[in-house]
Each structure stands twice: as structure tokens, then as C-alpha cells.
Amino acid sequence: MKLSAFGEKFANESGITTLMDDLGHAFASGSDMIMMGGGNPAHIPEVERQLKARMQAILSSEADFRRLIGIYDPPQGEQSFVIAIRDLLNREYGWSLKSENIALTNGSQAAFFMLFNLFGGAFSDGSTKQIQLPLAPEYIGYADAGLGHDFFKANRPDIELIDSTTFKYHVDFSTLDITDRTGAICVSRPTNPTGNVLTDSEMERLNRLAIENDVPLIVDGAYGTPFPNLIFSEATPFWNDNTIMCLSLSKFGLPAARTGIVIAREDIVQALSGVNAILNLATGSFGSMMAYDLVKSGDIIRLSNEVIRPFYLEKAKRAEESLREKLAGLPFRLHKVEGAMFLWLWLEGCPINSQELYERLKRKGVLVVPGHHFFLGLDAPNDREWPHRNECIRITYSQEPSKVEKGLAIIAEEVRSAYSTQP
Numbered sequence: 515m516k517l518s519a520f521g522e523k524f525a526n527e528s529g530i531t532t533l534m535d536d537l538g539h540a541f542a543s544g545s546d547m548i549m550m551g552g553g554n555p556a557h558i559p560e561v562e563r564q565l566k567a568r569m570q571a572i573l574s575s576e577a578d579f580r581r582l583i584g585i586y587d588p589p590q591g592e593q594s595f596v597i598a599i600r601d602l603l604n605r606e607y608g609w610s611l612k613s614e615n616i617a618l619t620n621g622s623q624a625a626f627f628m629l630f631n632l633f634g635g636a637f638s639d640g641s642t643k644q645i646q647l648p649l650a651p652e653y654i655g656y657a658d659a660g661l662g663h664d665f666f667k668a669n670r671p672d673i674e675l676i677d678s679t680t681f682k683y684h685v686d687f688s689t690l691d692i693t694d695r696t697g698a699i700c701v702s703r704p705t706n707p708t709g710n711v712l713t714d715s716e717m718e719r720l721n722r723l724a725i726e727n728d729v730p731l732i733v734d735g736a737y738g739t740p741f742p743n744l745i746f747s748e749a750t751p752f753w754n755d756n757t758i759m760c761l762s763l764s765k766f767g768l769p770a771a772r773t774g775i776v777i778a779r780e781d782i783v784q785a786l787s788g789v790n791a792i793l794n795l796a797t798g799s800f801g802s803m804m805a806y807d808l809v810k811s812g813d814i815i816r817l818s819n820e821v822i823r824p825f826y827l828e829k830a831k832r833a834e835e836s837l838r839e840k841l842a843g844l845p846f847r848l849h850k851v852e853g854a855m856f857l858w859l860w861l862e863g864c865p866i867n868s869q870e871l872y873e874r875l876k877r878k879g880v881l882v883v884p885g886h887h888f889f890l891g892l893d894a895p896n897d898r899e900w901p902h903r904n905e906c907i908r909i910t911y912s913q914e915p916s917k918v919e920k921g922l923a924i925i926a927e928e929v930r931s932a933y934s935t936q937p
């Protein structure tokens with residue numbers, strides 16, 4: 515029995531599969547592993563209380579219960595939820611979206627798979643196009659989402675050294691090349707893995723570049739505005755006909771519902787609905803129904819701003835402060851903490867690479883993610899030799915404080931011992 519090229523691609527271990535496997539096994543084994551590797555959102559009591567109340571209301575209504583379990587939604591997604599999202603965004607940002615601008619997907623991960631293959635890969639004129647990631651490192655989950663070879667092209671960042679232990683990545687526009695091989699530009703904002711938030715002026719320049727080159731700008735707002743709004747700095751949202759904005763209910767607290775929301779030009783929404791019909795027949799109704807009231811009333815924004823964002827901000831501050839204290843005296847650098855749920859630690863000149871550090875930490879009972887996975891699409895020989903890509907780790911701080919504190923102490927101890935290792 516032989517697998518096709520498509521089958522081979524997924525049969526071979528890929529970054530995201532290995533990572534999700536690692537995380538899943540550690541959870542399932544019930545071990546005491548401290549999980550600082552995943553992107554699982556925290557369990558926030560106030561959010562869970564609201565979702566539970568909604569679930570109970572659905573269960574006590576015959577009609578709603580039937581809609582939840584017994585009806586295929588259209589491939590574009592559940593219509594009343596689509597309308598509620600449209601109205602929320604138009605109300606909040608003064609946009610003029612129509613329902614036809616919105617498609618739901620089974621998680622935003624699925625949306626990226628569909629979008630990347632709508633704009634990248636083989637074209638009917640014989641050409642092939644790539645998805646341009648203007649700023650490496652980028653979200654590991656994009657890595658294997660292209661069906662063709664040589665699918666992503668990433669750009670090394672400009673690194674701003676803010677002080678002796680803090681840095682920030684910026685898009686290096688002097689080396690960013692948008693060519694006729696570019697099918698789309700994609701950024702996550704806030705960025706997974708770094709917690710970076712691209713500035714408004716960077717977004718404006720990317721927007722202009724995309725329009726000038728007639729390619730879409732895909733903005734991954736899984737952590738962004740208006741929900742869950744895990745943004746601790748300034749970031750103005752924008753949308754126009756050339757933007758494809760991807761939102762998700764996951765980081766709000768519904769990762770198991772698998773609900774992604776794509777806001778795009780009507781023909782793109784139509785194409786997405788078509789692919790969705792083939793892949794899934796219909797989008798699951800669970801997320802739409804669970805979040806409907808919250809979106810319609812706008813409470814999803816209130817909860818994001820008043821509960822979720824402060825919850826993560828407090829965790830971020832505490833984790834950052836603690837790690838800085840524990841690493842004092844070592845040549846470490848932390849990316850400026852601007853959003854999402856991660857610390858991105860750069861250990862310049864460390865005698866062991868991030869993979870080895872990850873292995874050591876795993877043996878000590880702490881799971882992080884070695885940074886090299888996030889440098890997808892950076893394949894030129896000089897980029898492959900760039901030491902920075904093997905000098906970073908991603909640390910998730912969304913768990914309960916005592917575990918985070920314990921995990922950070924183990925990380926710091928291991929880093930200290932790594933720096934004292936002779937190469």
C-alpha cells in the first residue's frame with residue numbers, strides 16, 4: 515500500500531503534530547508535567563459560568579437543543595450567528611460588512627488551511643505561488659498547511675534591542691520582497707509565539723503592499739480584537755476588501771467548540787464555503803449556538819475587555835517579573851510582552867540549542883516549545899545558519915500561578931546550568 519504525496523506529507527511527523535501529540539500525551543497520562551507548551555486558553559471562572567448558563571438555557575429549550583444537535587448548518591455557517599457577528603463588528607468598528615462577508619469554519623486552523631491553498635500553490639496558468647510571512651518567527655500551525663512544496667516564504671525580522679534584557683521584532687521592510695510569486699501575505703497579530711503586536715504603521719505598510727501587489731493580507735486575530743482581545747499595547751483593527759481577517763472563539767474559552775470566523779470579500783467567502791462543504795459538509799453548530807447571545811448583546815466584548823484581558827495581563831506581568839528575577843545575571847532577552855499568552859525567551863550564545871533545552875526541561879517535568887519550529891519558510895542557506903532560530907523557547911503562562919512559578923523556576927535553573935556548560 516502506498517500513500518500519495520499528500521498522504522506522505524501527513525504520515526511524516528510534522529512540527530504541529532508532534533507538538534500536539536506531546537501535549538496530548540502529557541495531559542492524558544495524568545502526569546505532573548507542567549504544561550507551558552500549549553496554546554490552551556486558561557479556565558476563567560466568570561467565562562465558564564456564562565457559558566454554562568448558556569448551555570443550560572439551550573438544554574431547557576426543545577427547539578434550541580434540536581438546533582444544537584440535529585441540524586446541518588449551511589457551509590457558510592449558522593446564519594443567525596453570522597448576522598450577529600456582522601452587526602457586532604459594524605457596530606464596534608463602523609465597518610459596512612454584509613453577511614456575505616463572513617464565513618464560519620471548524621476552528622480558525624481549518625480556515626488557514628483553506629485560505630493558504632486558495633491563494634498559494636499551483637495556479638491554472640502553470641505558475642506557483644507562495645504565502646509570504648513578513649515576520650519570522652510565526653505560528654507553527656501554518657507550517658504544514660500548504661499542499662505544495664516550498665509553500666511559505668518568511669522574512670527575518672529587524673530586532674530592536676529595547677534594553678539589555680528586552681527586545682522587539684519588527685517587519686524588516688528593506689528585505690521584504692513581494693513578487694509575482696506571492697499569493698498572499700499573512701501575519702498573526704498578536705503573534706504566536708512571541709506575544710509581539712505589529713504596530714499600526716507596520717500594518718498600514720503591509721496593507722499598502724498587499725493592495726499594490728493585488729494579493730490579500732491575511733490577519734490572524736486568534737488572540738486579537740475584538741475578542742478575546744489579548745492585546746496589552748496599542749493596536750487599531752482594520753478591514754477592507756483586500757483584508758482577510760480571521761477570528762476564533764477558542765482563546766475566548768471555547769477551544770473545543772472549534773469555531774473560526776473569517777471576514778473577507780464576498781467571492782472569497784463563497785470559495786471558502788465551497789471548500790468547507792467538501793471538507794466538512796457543514797460547519798459545527800456548537801460554537802455558534804454557545805456564543806450567540808454573547809455576540810448579539812456585545813457581552814463577548816465586555817467579557818474580553820473586563821475579564822479575559824485583565825486575567826491574562828496579570829498573569830503576563832507576574833510571569834515576566836518572576837522569570838526576569840530568576841534569570842538575573844544571565845545573558846537572556848525577553849520579547850516585549852504585548853499580547854497573546856506567551857513569553858518568548860532568547861538565549862543568545864547559549865552553549866545548548868533550544869531543542870536540547872526543551873529535552874532537558876521535559877525530563878525535569880516542564881513542557882515548553884523549542885523556538886526553531888516557528889521559523890517556517892525561512893529556508894535560504896544563510897537563514898538556515900542564522901543562530902537566532904535555535905536560541906529561543908516559547909513559554910505559556912496561562913496555567914495556575916503555583917504551577918507557572920514552579921515551571922519558571924525549573925526553566926531558570928536549567929538555563930543557568932546550560933550557560934555554565936562548556937560547548
Ligand SMILES: Cc1ncc(COP(=O)(O)O)c(C=O)c1O
Nearest residue numbers: 553621622623702706736762764
Ligand atoms: C496564532 C494562532 N492562529 C490560529 C490558531 C488556531 O486556533 P483555532 O483553530 O482553535 O481557532 C491558533 C491556535 O493556537 C493560534 O495560536
